[in-house]
Amino acid sequence: MQPEVIQSLLQIGPTHYLVLGATLFSLGVLGFLVRSNIIVLLMCIELMINGAGITFITFCRQLGSLEGQVFVLFAMVVAAVEIAVGLSIVVLVFRNRSTLDADKMEVLKW
Amino acid sequence: MVEGRQVFDLLWLVPAIPLFGAIFNCLLGARAGNLIVSIVGCGSIGLAFALSVCIFRAFLDLPPEDRMIEFCVFQWIAAGNFLAPIDLLLDPLSMAMITMVSGVSFLIHVYSVGYMEKDKCFARYFFYLNLFVFFMLTLVLAGNFLVLYIGWEGVGLCSYLLISFWYEKRTAAAAGLKAFVVTRFGDFFFALGIMLVFVQFGTIHFHSVFEDPAKVIDSRMAMWIALLIFAGAVGKSAQIPLHTWLPDAMEAPTPVSALIHAATMVTAGVYLVARCYPIFELSPVSLQIVGITGLLTAFISATVALVHTDIKRILAYSTVSQLGHMFLALGVGAPAAAVFHLLTHAFAKALLFLGSGAVIHALHDEMDIRNMGGLRQYIPATFYTFTIGALAMSGIPGLAGFFSKDAILHATFVNGGFLMWALIVITASMTGFYTFRIIFMAFFGEKRWDVHIHHPGTVMVIPLVLLALLAAVGGYMGVPHVLGGGDRISNFLAPNFGNPEVHATAEPSNKGVALAAEDETAVVESEEAAESEKVLEGVTAETLAEGEGHAPAGSPEMLLMLVSAVMAFSGVGLAYFFYVTPEGREVPAMLSDKFGAVYNILTNAWYFDKVYKAVFIDTYMLMSEFFWKAVDTAVIDHAVRGVAGSLLGGGSIISSLQLGLVRWYATVMVLGAIIIILYI
Amino acid sequence: MDVSNWPILSMLIFLPAVGAALIFFIPWRGDFLPKTLALLVGAANLWLSIVLFRSFDPTSADMQLVEKSAWIPELGASYYLGVDGLSLFMVMITTFMVPVAMLSSWDQEGRRQDLFYGFLLLLETGLIGIFLALDLLLFYAFWEVMLIPMYLLVGIWGGTNRRYATLKLIIYTMGGSLLMLVAILALYFFHHAQAGEYTFDITKLYETPVPPHALLPMGLAFFVAFAVKSPLFPFHTWLPDAHAESPMAGAVDITGLLIKTGAYAFLRFLLPLFPEFSTSYAPVVVTLALIANLYGAMLATVQDDLKRLIAYSSVSHVGLVILGIFVFNVQGIDGAVFMMVSIALCSGGLFMVVGMIHKRSGTKEISQLGGVWKDMPLLAGFFMFFTIASVGLPGLSNFVGEFLIFVGAFKVGVLYGVLATFVMVLTAVYLLWMFWRVMLEKAPVRARPWQDLSMVETITLTIPAIVVVVLGVYPKILLDRIEPSALKLVGQVKKEAAQMDYAAKENSIRLAKTERGESE
């Protein structure tokens, strides 16, 4: 492998950030698919949103425009809201069912 | 009394009056009592008869050349160039027919009043009967094919209704259906014939079709048309192979058998062929077929009549056989003779049926002649009239049947050749035999019954007497020249069939029949025909020159008459020997043992019915069943259900993928996302 | 009163709808009043149609009493009505049969008769709309909407197996016509591409030549839609079920009216819109029609359920009608239209009789009947009458139609003629055999003899019977008015044939004239 390639790999650049964001996102997706505890699912969603956030930041650094950062701020707010509402619903469910296992929730199907 | 030509404008009334009678009896008959019903029923027919007699008188005043009156009632069907007005045609043929039909029906109506008095459905009976007369008169008066077809189907319907008149009898219902369907099968061909006529001529109007058919169609096409029409006639007139319905039709009340199945309807076929004769003349082949069919029918049904024991069935088979005679006459180019025989036979056979009706009535609906006997002294009037009828039927010289049958035999000999002549003469003797078999078994010998005799009332006797009169003297309308008579009938019918002499002597087509009968090759036939053409001209010329009376052909004609008379007598004698003389008594039984096979064939009427059932009815039912079960239900319906079912199945599968698990939903979403990303 | 300036066609269509609305939205006490109202509305509509008949000009082949106004200008759909010789008698028979059907079920049991009659009126609206619409979209609307009341009639008041029957009916018929919708759209845009205007006006669409590549699919879409409704041979299996399960009036209307819409649509839309398609595929259609004709008769022979039997008999008759349509000559088309009217009367009559037997015996199974004549001579009389009318006895209406179709077929091809005509034998077989099994022979022992016809029933049966006779004896009433339109249609489908027919007509008339001259 040519040294300059290794150089560019060692040199932390936008690509690394993008890959990081994508990885975070994918981790979130994977987590969502494999775990069954509602709280954990919510956290996975957080991961995904953050992955998206990182991508945003990277791009607006690259493009030198601020919209991305604004977007990220809003995204964080939105994520917070979603989690808040989500948790309240979780509480509701827990009160009625005293379980947090998403797989138990299959009354509605077919 | 209307006089002169304007009486012809009343022509439409002849069928109309019976129709009014029918309508009256249909609507009000149930409420009005038997008396009124019978007055209306007979009265309407009587009126029609009277009217047709007046018309006849006026008709005779006309010079022969313009004895052809057309009368259009109204435009019926008109679509494109297909025009079918209701128009009536009065010419010698139809004139003779309406007179006979209305007359005989009148007598039979009167007779029925006595015969049916006990029946609860009196009104219905007369409704049907009047309706029948209406259709029959329409048939014979028709001025174009479609009007004739109206009458044709109409009489079929009435016959159906009357055969199954006593609808609670299973046999009656069956017989009615059989009669309608079998004749309908003939009508199918007739209808095709009409269409073919229309397609060829562009019109179905008799006058314009028959004026000069040779201009429009060649002999081949003529053959097709002729055969189709003839098939219709075969159905209606119960000729082989469509004759099987007539014997069963004897389920009808006896007067009906007399009127419909002896005198009028069954002769419609003969009338039709006679009416369409110009087309038949164009194709020798068709005439051959007509003749041969007639001959076979005459012979076969006569043989069957020999062994039957049901009085009405014997008469039925004899009817078939006599109709066979008529077709033979048509086939050998003697249409006048055919019509002549039609008339005389109508009288005689109506008489016989009514007589048998009287017998049956007397013996409380006993029909088997083996359970009769010795009736002579109990119901003498019936006996004498019946005997006259029988004599006339079997062609004993001096009575009606003799002259007409002789005319046919003569024509057969001249144009049909020896073989056909021989066969028909044998048939003649059989006629004598079976007719008198009835008489000897029913009226002679010891009585084989013990019931209180019903004596026929005057109402029933008078028609018998009148008919006996007609049967006796009816023949004098056609005494041949050799006997010094003027052969009036054929002269009268000349406008329809041309000069009688021409037909009575050689005619190419009929020569052809002879040759066919002696089976020679068609080639010879044609040239023979060609030269006999010349012969024909010669003969006609000469006969015309010599004028009426003693032709050199005369002496052989006398000879023929003699032979036929002898044969008839021999038949009667044989019957006498078998059924009266003590030594002859056991011969029939002996014969039936000896020739068991033949006897079985005859008693089973040559197995026509059984074969038809096996071949046509059963296969048809099987096929229909198959189509229903296999095609309709199994294929088409299952295809439809299959589609529906697969949809429902798919639905259940797809919605069962709806597991209800959040993570599964997410998985599907991710998979979808991946697919889309790869796809885009 | 002066009716010349009435919008008579619209009145014909909407009067029943108004009646239905009244029946639905007024809270009636009991059934009698709404039933009477419905009957009155039906009668009024019949009267309107007679007015229509009187103001119809028999000599003209064009659309008459046209009403046209914009409906959805954005789509180029217009409210366009008109009547000609083809539709006139369809309308009349509809307005005639609906009151008769109402009478026929006058004393039928079951709850909410008022709704029943309301739906009958709605059905009438739909049917008349189909027959009068000259705008393709309007036609399609009526074509589909008319099924809903039919569906409810069968589905609510029908027999035990009604759910299956109704779903079959609806899926078949609507599924069949949905593809037509696409074809209609295609035609619509073709027309726009050529004429540059968006319109559903069929008189304009007639002129639109369809590009060859689209001819087959579009023609097929229309054909299937109409063939299902007719119903033609492979698409007919919904009919027996619908019949067997439907209440009397429903059955009467299915035979009489619903299935006529299919055949009528062939005449009004398929032939003039796709002449090339019609002519080039005529042999196929004729073959199917012949199959239906004989096949229906054969299946009718082996049915044990009376209603199914008559259903199959109408399959057979409809086959004949379609045969008449697709031979493209004036006899055939005259005969077809006449036949449609006649089927409505004869089969309708048969249905009513069967319904009356069913009401007394509680069964439609032939094997459980027999000897009915003894108890009900009057009914037997009517049964016999309608039977022989359907058998095609000359002098009764069916014969005229049948024979004209036979002639038309025979002119085109001898084989067609022969096969078509042969049905007259089979018809006799199955109908008279049915009559025998139901009416004749000894009756099985019954608790008490059945009542013969009531007054209402007698009237119900008498009215169509009279019409059958009148049409059979004097068919000119219809034929004269059908003929110009028939000739025009033949002209639209194939030019040279038209000329031929015109010429033939001319000289045949002359011929007739001369004959009459001799005779008088």
Add this chain to the structure above:
Amino acid sequence: MEIALPIVNLGTILPQLIVVTFAVAALLIDAFYRNVLSVFIVSFLGLLLALCAVYSQYGVAVPYEESMVAINGYTVFFNAIFILVAAATMFISLGYVDLTGVDGGKYYPLILLATLGMMLLVSSRDLLLMFLAIELLSVSSYVLVASQQERWVSNEAAIKYMLTGAFASAFLLFGIALVYGATGAIDFVTIGRKLSGGQALLHVQVGIAMMLVGLGFKVAMVPFHMWAPDVYEGAPTPISGFLSAGSKVAVFALLLRLFTDPFSVPHVDWVSALWWISVLSMTVGNVSALLQTNVKRMLAYSSIAHVGYMLVAVVVLGERAMEAALLYMAVYATTGLAAFGCVAYLSKGSEERVNMQDYTALAYSYPIQSAVLSVCLLSLAGIPLTAGFIGKFYLFGAAVNSGFIGLAIIGVLNSAVSLYYYLGLLLRMYAMPEGAAEVVMSHPMAGRLVLAVLGITILVLGVYPSPLLGVIKEVVAAIASPV
């Protein structure tokens, strides 16, 4: 670097302002007085005023360039629809809410907030506002779905909706990020310019695809539809109506705009993808609706099928398709809402009537509801003389016109299939009652009136659609010029 702050003219966002104000007011009233009726009145007043405001904007045009919240025919048209839908939903909820133990005090204001989300969604000009609007809409609808706190199915539906919804919005967000990265802009106009100019970038395609996932989830298109049946079944019935009539339409309106202009780029082949999605949605929706025994679930599946129909417009594109889509959405909003409303108004006592069996012979006990429901079913089935037919007709017309014959044929075949279940339910309702008719529950007059009005609207639109068509043509003509 300087940032061009978007100018916001209060006049242009007047309706949105009104809605939010009254929502907050209503919440406060609820907080202090706990009087559901007054909350209802206040919220309804808010909607009324908002409607007037929207009407006042009719004909005004504030282009996307000038304002963050644009005004044009499109926005006015849809805002009006949303407000009407919200109002109708509120009325339909009237009796239902207190019968089924929903806290009305939060319920009505939340409807308003959701409406606000929709309104912002259609009039948003950039991805940011779009995202926020969608979130506002979603979050409030999560709560609405959950609002029947005691009913288990409601909770389950809510949790499922919330989880999957958040999952989907994460996809949306990531997609947005990628698109932003590709174009460096978040407002549609620039994105459009950049994309059409730009070359095929991987992350453009991935971005669009992921946004499609996010939006597709909201409109419940196959394969992102699975939540819909569960949520529609579990949610309070008026809310099911509100979701299908409101949020679905709103997101679809946005989808239409996105794919008409900014995303209509040559080198991204999403047309054929959408073709498949459309076909799948129709088929899956209809076919799985065939066997449903639960009316709400059946309607949910049918709504999936209708998304499939609407997608035809997106596939076809062009002016005619745009008109067709608008028409169809308006019609569908009315019909779907009315259908669910009828189901809500057929509830017996506290529990809903969702089992098909219970619909037998209903027409004789609840004439109005049954009549309206039948009209809705006919309209959904696309029977002529109902609004549904005109919509389908126009839609398939557009398809045929631009040569998508296959799509049209599949569409009509699907509606043939759908006849089975729509008409089956219809027939069941009108079947003759066997036993004695059940005791009739009385439902609030106002709600039944609204239902009747909706039903009549459907019929009128079906018989005489010209006025609506006129408006739609105007709207489309107005925005036809590239935004």
